Amino acid sequence: MESTRQNKIARLIQKDLGTIFQRNSNLFDGAMISVTKVNVAKDLSFARVYVSLFAPKGKEGLMEKIRNQGREIRYQLGTLERNQLRIIPDLQFFEDDSLDYIENIDNLLKH
Numbered sequence: 880m881e882s883t884r885q886n887k888i889a890r891l892i893q894k895d896l897g898t899i900f901q902r903n904s905n906l907f908d909g910a911m912i913s914v915t916k917v918n919v920a921k922d923l924s925f926a927r928v929y930v931s932l933f934a935p936k937g938k939e940g941l942m943e944k945i946r947n948q949g950r951e952i953r954y955q956l957g958t959l960e961r962n963q964l965r966i967i968p969d970l971q972f973f974e975d976d977s978l979d980y981i982e983n984i985d986n987l988l989k990h
Contacts, residue, residue: 882921888964889917892926895959899952900930906948910941915975919968926968929975938974945972 881889893914900912911933918927930945932938945952949970957967 881919885919885921885923888923888968889919889926891960891963892919892928892956892968893917895956896928896952898959899955903955907941907944908936910936912941912945915977923964923966923968925971927971927973929973931975931978942972942974 893916896914896917900907900914904910904912913931913933914928915931916929918929920926932941949972953967953970956970960967
């Protein structure tokens with residue numbers, strides 16, 4: 880059960896990460912990256928970030944680029960949230976494959 884504080888921080892991080900990915904789309908080969916969910920730990924030390932990838936090329940390579948740019952993304956997040964948060968949580972990125980799962984179920988139901 881997440882606290883109100885965790886939920887507020889998660890929403891703030893989700894909004895700001897969306898802005899960061901939108902601004903830096905050239906770093907990620909022009910792929911559209913959407914932050915679908917953020918889970919913040921109870922001690923606010925790290926956050927699990929789930930992203931949906933709409934990439935013209937391979938998704939595995941794009942996730943690797945996102946993970947490699949994690950420190951830079953955290954730094955940019957810190958500049959955006961420096962007045963709201965004392966400590967910026969460490970970011971762990973995961974691919975949200977729920978859209979692929981939904982599409983697979985739709986295809987199965989059509990047949």
